[in-house]
Amino acid sequence: MQIAIVLFDRFTALDAVGPYETLQRLPGAEIVFVSHQRGEVRTENGFLGMTADKSFDEVQSPDVVIVPGGVGALDYLEDEALLNWLRKVHSSSRFTTSVCSGALILAAAGLLPGMEATTYWAFLDKLTALGAVPTEARLVEHLDQRIVTAAGVSAGIDMALRLAEILTDRKTAEAMQLIMEYDPQPPFDAGSVAKAGPEVVAIAQEIFKTKG
């Protein structure tokens, strides 16, 4: 079972690494990081380089496709190399998925026509112009169309646990959760706009504006 995780310039690392970590130990799973060409790809701040081991040309029929987000995603909404690859691999994938603003890329590829989808909280309105129907949810599953979208950044972990269950079985997926010791105990409860409140939202927006 090949799981392809897309990298592009100025992606958000946790969008990619959350699902990678959740799925990497599934029996038979091979994870491949893929981009326009082989080599290092940098996150939005430049602090972290991750290696794409394959180019799009070299990954022809992955079983699962995961498109992360990040401010860089906005630069790829007309990138035909990436969009055409997504259209092609989606024709045979078991699941084509996104985390965070990766949903904008799926939508730009025409994979979310008139479909409910979720994305990063600050980008929900951008989905409309790309033909999808923005939905405030942690996860939106269209199992019949083999499309799953997750909300921002850390939501990729929750999505991947659900994918693990579908791809194997509930007990195996639970074992993945245990192996990651994913028993969340955040010290605060500010993980959504509603919970964070206006003051924290304003701080986040200001930081996001400068740092992406």
Place this chain on the structure above:
Amino acid sequence: MQIAIVLFDRFTALDAVGPYETLQRLPGAEIVFVSHQRGEVRTENGFLGMTADKSFDEVQSPDVVIVPGGVGALDYLEDEALLNWLRKVHSSSRFTTSVCSGALILAAAGLLPGMEATTYWAFLDKLTALGAVPTEARLVEHLDQRIVTAAGVSAGIDMALRLAEILTDRKTAEAMQLIMEYDPQPPFDAGSVAKAGPEVVAIAQEIFKTKG
């Protein structure tokens, strides 16, 4: 504020990327990935390469040090290049921290003498031989000794949110949580040994034995 995240062969990616993602947007934060030498370092399964931008020699006085875990950690418990670097940087760091089996490395460096510490659930007993006192907790803080240890893998996100609060203030830390949309909604509740139950623990142990 320089935050140094250690990489070593066969580390666990989320141990490093969880805190990276949580802390990277803190005002004034510079994250640097550091290892024995500059260059690519691979995770335990080889699926993912991440770049160390600096060698230990090039990072002399980071404000925060984060040591991830992974099965590879067991190979570095007598690695004097790493252990000596940790001893040196801890003398001036604001916090020296670990995620998962990274605690074994801190203990091997002599930084946890007789101190309570947490680590990956499957490795708790290994802390004793290294002079620490294993504690089943998501997070163990010794703020006076400037040491914080986190449990396995995903616990690094919770730890980093707490560090963000100490390093800045509560509202800024909450903004980091919102930016990561860290509003966990795992589809199962199997993130600890107690919650997972014996059948899932056995599956996890079997997978962990073969895949690390």
